[in-house]
Amino acid sequence: MESSRPRELGTGLFVLLGFAALLFLATQTTDLDEYAGDEGYRVTARFEDVAGLKVRSQVTMSGVNIGRVERIEFDNDRLDALVTLRINSQFSRIPDDSDASILTAGLLGSKYVGIGAGGSDSYLKEGSELQITQSAVVLEQLIGKFLFNKAEEGDTGASPSVEE
Amino acid sequence: MALFRQLWNSQLAALRKLGAVVLFLGEILAQCPAAFTRPRLISAQIHNAGVLSLVIIMTSAFFVGMVIGLQGYDSLARLRQEDILGAGVALTLIKELGPVVTALLFAGRAGTALASEIGLMRATDQLAALEVMAIDPIRRIVAPRFVGGAISVPLLTAVFNAIGILGAWFIGVYIMGVDGGAFWSQMQEYVDPEDIGEGVSKSIVFGIAASLIAVYEGYNCAPTAEGVGMATTRTVVTTSIVVLILDYMITAFLI
Structure with missing residues (x-):
């Protein structure tokens, strides 16, 4: 032994x-610490189009990560997307008239929610809703629009455009 | 007709062997609680199967990590995406290469040792002697070796992954000049806890499979010098094939 x-x-x-x-x-x-518990507070925002946004996508303000997307649901009554954001509790002084937009990291990168500061004196708290939102830009729609405009430019004078 | 019969017989033999292995696993599992009452036997087997495999595992892991770092850098540099090297390397190692290569190396280093040790006991009638003394050889010899191997493989896999990532980091960041911050932050961005779970569950399954095949081949070998040699060979061949097949099936389920 x-x-x-x-x-x-x-x-x-x-x-x-x-x-x-x-x-x-x-x-x-x-990044385990971002999964650790549900500290922080939740706010909601409604978007017409959340294409490409995923649960756990980043929520940023001035480019700094301040939280994560917690839930994405489709609202049957209002026919839009209801997104729940979890914001870390240390960022407790975000004006409640701030706006949320869905942005893309790089040209084809992942989608994230960017929050732009408002000017109100009262702050976002648990359960607040961000009223001003801007939907995701879908690249295909953008290209479609661009091509349509190009085609219109080429047509000027020859035939009246569809909208007129 | 004769060919058909031969094929049929070989299929039957394969099926019979599968059944025998599963029954053997049941026998071992039934003896496992008893084996755990003598942890010293198990820790000795963890030493044989795990500690003695560390050198080969760590050396291989470092070079595997370095070569993935090098190949990954070369491929990604063509797309101007060198920054995601860390993510690519970590996912490759954690989900796929770590568990598989560790299991294959384990079969070569520890599986053969297990099979030939038990096989030699069989050939020299030591197992029969134990039975004469009313000691169950499965409880005393087979179960501790099986448990020791099954515990060792997941631990070895974790070591393999960690060393491999360090190897890739060494090549990517030090030699090739990828930004060190991007290497780690992209890795943390893209590797999810589920990926680690996938790797760990693979390594647990592979550990059970590799240890089971080794002890089965050793325990059931022909009691001759030739039989021990054949059991050792079959251990490596069977483990390699089974691990690769299981790997595909687990991936298909979990992905």
Whole structure:
């Protein structure tokens, strides 16, 4: 039994090393702290079109991450998308007339919600709704519009455009 | 007709073997609670299967990580997307390469040792001697080895992933000049806890499969020198194939 001492030490070290590696993976390779609990407060915003926005997308203000998208639902009565945002509690002084828009990181990057500061004296709190919103820009629609305008430009004079 | 019969017989034999392995697993599991009452036996097997595999696992992991870093950088640089190297490397290692390569290396390093050890016990009638002494060889010999192996593989996989990511980081950030902040932040952006869960569940399944095949082949080998050799060979071949098939099936379920 004397000779098994170093072996047991080695085994213990190995198990410890394995769990340390697992801890390293869990903390260094993913953003676990953003999943930790539901601290912060929730506000809602209605959008006509949330194309591409996902649960856990970022909520940013001046480009700084201040929260996450928690839920995206379709409102049957008003026929628009109801998005619930969870904002970290340290950002507690956002004016309640701020606006929310769905933006894209880069040309084809992931969608996120950008909040632009308003000027009101009262602040957003649990359950507030952001009244001023701007929907996602869908690239296909943009290209469609652009092509349509181009075609219209080329037609000027030759035939009246459809809208007239 | 003869060909058909031969094919049919080989299918039947394969099916019979599958059934035998599953029954063997049941026998081992039934003895596991008893095995856990003697943790010293299990810790000795974790030492044999896990600690002694660490060197090969860590060396391979570092070089696998480095080569993914290099290949990933080369491919991504063509798309001007070097920044997502960290995410690509981490996902590749955690979800796929880590569990699979670890299981294959484990089969080569520890599975063969298990199979030949038990096989030699069979060939030299040590298992029969245990039975004569009213000691259940499955409880005393097989179950601790199976449990030790099944515990070791997930731990080895975690070590493999961590070292592999460090290897890729070394190549990508130090040698190739990818921005270190982007390497880690893109990784954290794209790797979800579910991805780690997928890798861990794979490694648990592979650990059970690899250990089970090794102890089964050893326990049921022909009691001759040739039989022990064949059992060792079959352990590596069967484990490799089973791990790769299981890998596809688990991925298809979890993705």
